[in-house]
Amino acid sequence: MTKLRTAALSDIGNLRSHNEDRYLRNEALGLFGVADGIGGLPGGEEAAQCAVDEVTRGVATCPAGTEPDLTAIVQAANERVIQLGMSISPAMGIGSTLTPTTFELTDARPSPEAYSL
Numbered sequence: 001m002t003k004l005r006t007a008a009l010s011d012i013g014n015l016r017s018h019n020e021d022r023y024l025r026n027e028a029l030g031l032f033g034v035a036d037g038i039g040g041l042p043g044g045e046e047a048a049q050c051a052v053d054e055v056t057r058g059v060a061t062c063p064a065g066t067e068p069d070l071t072a073i074v075q076a077a078n079e080r081v082i083q084l085g086m087s088i089s090p091a092m093g094i095g096s097t098l099t100p101t102t103f104e105l106t107d108a109r110p111s112p113e114a115y116s117l
Contacts, residue, residue, distance in 0.1 A: 004027055005027075006025050006027060006032065008023040008025055008034075010023075016039065018045070020036055020037030020039070020044040020045045020048050020096075021034060021035070021036050021037075021048065022034070022035045022036075022037075022045075022048040022049050022051070022052045022096075023035075023052070024052055024055060024056060024100055026056060026059075026060075029056070029059050029060060029102070030102050030103050030104050031055070031056060031059045031100065031101075031102050032100070032101055032102075032103075033052075033055070033098065033099050033100035033101055034097075034098075034099055035047075035048040035049075035051040035052050035096045035097060035098045035099075036048055036096060036097045037094075037095070037096050038094075038095035038096060038097070041089070041092055041093065041094055041095050042088060042089040042092060042094060043084070043085065043088040043089055043094035044094065044095070044096065046084060046088060046094060047081050047084065047085065047094040047095055047096035048096040048097075048098075050077070050080055050081050050084050050096075051077045051078075051080075051081055051096045051098045052098075054073075054076060054077035054080045054081075055070075055073055055074065055077050055098070055100050058072075058073035058076060058077070059073060059102060067102075068102055070100060070101075070102065073100075074098060074100065077098065081094065081095070081096060
């Protein structure tokens with residue numbers, strides 16, 4: 001059986017005193033990605049964590065045997081971040097980037113001909 005091992009690493013750089021990066025790493029769900037709080041806005045860490053949590057929840061609750069609708073899941077995560085922003089920073093809001101992906105690891109192996117040049 002093919003196994004997948006993943007890792008994530010981030011660097012805050014020289015300008016910030018803290019890191020707002022959050023990772024999606026759920027091998028059981030085949031869910032991976034990164035969220036990064038928007039610098040200059042308050043609550044970047046909270047926005048990134050909220051986005052990661054909501055996407056994980058959305059994929060985890062997808063009915064078995066169906067492919068998750070990442071567009072709808074990300075839109076729902078966006079709405080949740082907006083709601084959170086109203087409580088953290090009503091005047092400015094909060095924000096995060098978000099880049100999720102899902103994939104299924106199988107034991108299917110391409111034939112040698114697939115790589116012939």
